[in-house]
Amino acid sequence: MGEFDLIARYFKRPARRAALGVGDDCALLAPTPGTQLAISSDMLVQGRHFFADVDPRTLGHKALAVNLSDLAACGAKPLAFTLALALPSADEAWLAAFSGGLLALADAHECELIGGDTTGGPLNICITVFGEVPVHHGQSQALLRSGARPGDDLYVSGTVGDARLALDVLLGKYAVPAEVLAAARARLETPTPRVALGLALRGVATSAIDVSDGLLGDLGHILECSGVGATMQADDAIKSIATHAFTTRASGQFDVKFSTEQWRALALAGGDDYELLFTAPTQQRAAVAAAAQASQTPVRRIGQIEPEPGLRLLDAQGRPLPNHYASFDHFA
Secondary structure, X not given: OOHHHHHHHHOOOOOOOOOEOEOEOOOEOOOOOOEXXXXXXXXXXXXXXXXXXXXXXXXXXHHHHXXXXXXXXXXXXXXXXXXXXXXXXXXXXXXHHHHHHHHHHHHHOOOEEEEEEEEEOOOXXXXXXXXXXXXXXXXXXXXXXXXXXXXXXXXXXXXXXXXXXXHXXXXXXXXXXXXXXXXXXXXXXXXXXXXXHHHHOOOOOOEEEEOOOOHHHHHHHHHHHHOOEEEEEHHHHHHHHHHHHOOOEOOEOOOOOOOHHHHHHHHHHOOOOOOEEEEEOHHHHHHHHHHHHHOOOOEEEEEEEEOOOEEEEEOOOOOEEOOOOOOOOOOO
16 A cells, blocks of 8 residues: 555545645645634654554544644634654554544544645654634734733643553553553543633633643743742642542442652643643633533632742642652653
């Protein structure tokens, strides 16, 4: 099977929203009048971002999900994406599963594949995604990292730490019941991009970022870009993970002994969660609750933005905690 047969069989589809899709030297997009294009790229490399034996269908899902998460953090509506794919071989079963997972998520968000490239080489997936954000009276409605203001509440969606828990179990650092690993592994391999929440937060949130490298590390980007500081109730973030993977099942309570410090490390520095971390004025609490309900996404208020630079962590009793949690950095 040649390169162009591979593209035609697994990735070429009729253009829908694009003016011109897969098949020419360039694709053509016609953004809706009164909008800006939001563009983001992410790369997944075997051995760095995923295990060699990962299910190709879940890999296809995650490859697009991490890009849609960037659009969500910007409050952008998905439009289209390109795929650059390096493959060690043209394995038809692998390609069928990978493209199935990729395009199923694309269809769910009405985000069409419009082009890209394929080549031989070590498995490497690079996606560039395009979205739209409205412009009202010359003002972009995009959510940015730079909009947090003193007095704003700090929120996080969903759960954090589950993906890192799954990774650590798969690396042999912890042993947990099979049901717990399955729940956590689903968060690692098939994250849910919070697109609906991002759209609902336009005009409500003052800043946003998706949690990819770790809650505290990504919060640091908001604080730096906004020129502010924050106080965060660290153990409120821990409750997110504890109530997800370790809740009561029909068979009873799982008895897994983790120290509080282990919980904190997973939740605060784990990464790969692809939840939204965002800020909003206190007077917008009802609007945040409405956005969470409309998008069917749980959110938790975990702190407050302050004028004094830096991040101050508190435990459940309000006592200061040392901040020694290092988020992921490819080159650190």
